[in-house]
Amino acid sequence: MEIPYTISTRPDTGLWNAKIGIWLFLASEVMLFGGLFSAYIFLRIDAAPGMWPHGLLNVPVGTMNTAILILSSVTVVLAWASLKMRRYRAYWWYMLATISCGVIFLTVKLAYEWPQKFEHFGAYIKPEALGKYEKYLGNERRAEKGMEPRIEITGHLHNQNAKEYEVALDPVNAEPDNPSMDRPHFFPLPVTDKIATIEKEDVERATMFLPTHSAYFASYFTITGLHGMHVLGGVL
Template sequence: MDIPYTVQPRPDTGVYNAKVGMWLFLASEVMLFGGLFSAYILLRVSAPPDTWPQGWLSVPLGTLNTLILALSAITTLMAWAACKARMFDRYKVYQGVTLLLALVFLSIKAYEYRDKLTHYTVTLKDGRIADGHLVSRDDTTVVLDGQFVESRAHLMNPKRHPAKHEEIRISMDEVKRLQNYGPAYNTFTALYFTMSGLHALHILGGMLVFAYLWGPGSRMWKTDPARFTNRVEIAGLFWHFVDLVWIFLFPVLYLT
């Protein structure tokens, strides 16, 4: 039995069924990300002065990732256009480039996460606060490449309180609290890891679909090219949604 309306538009909706399904899915995704964006904005505007981090994320890396996702949106469109023009070889090239760009995006994201997860704030028993990247740590000593700060408020905007970084050796006996810039550090890092992590999972999901359509799934081209082209289109719709989310995430997380 054939599945109806995989190629021909359904008379009542005017489009093929998979496209309707994808749009319904994207509507639910808008609500998911919309809730997170709303939470971010409300927490951001209600934060007391000097308690919300600024300049914690690398704008050059964020900009590079924006460029990479923009290019991947173009290659996704070109892959679909190549299918429409019955140029399967060109489709393979564009889809392959999309996959590579997505991989580069995730690699940069992983580097950024690593940078945050190896960045520590150490509160000493005498009240001093040391902040910097972890060099080494064992049962007796923790070594940071960082600085001592007067208060946590100074950590919120590193550009306003520039300081020279140096190697700091702290005995574990002196440590009251040792905390990295992970999701549990503060509200900003919790939101940053939740939103960018959810976005990265979507990138990963898109990559799996693209890899399938580029590899084993592309066999359909020989038997039903029109249906395959529609599959490429709805995968592209999902990818564009993920790219659009990043266009909102980038200024909200990196620039505000």
């Protein structure tokens, strides 16, 4: 049985099946990612003071990866146009460029951006123990400025035993009273050589920067992982 309107247009829409299909697909993608971003926004609004991290993402690398994806959208359109004009050599070159952009994007995401998170450590301090770690949190200065308290100490897990963690501190915890450290940076600052000892009995929860760390990272890995699967599907 022949499927109608595969190359001819439908009388009711003026479109053929393939074009209707691609528009329905795009609409479903908008709804999917729109729902995920909406969930992220509501989680952010409902987060308790000090529970939502900031300044953790590498802006230059993220900007570069975004530019690579935009470039791939240009090259795939050029490939399609070349195919319509029967310029097959140009088509293959543009398709190769598109696939290369997708591979570069996934390589940066999976070999650089995600592993940086997996190697990072965060410990949420119990409310009754915050004063004990004031030298790493700087909450007195934050209170004077009307800022929400900081309750997490972050860095690289240097060592741990049954009773305590040893953490090589991020600059924001190594110098909590330094205003230049207490803000997001375009270029991420390296971990310092200052070691903090945190007693496990003072910790509400502690983990690497994984989806189980917080609602922020659960949202981050869900959205970027799903997006990465879309890119992988496009490459294949």
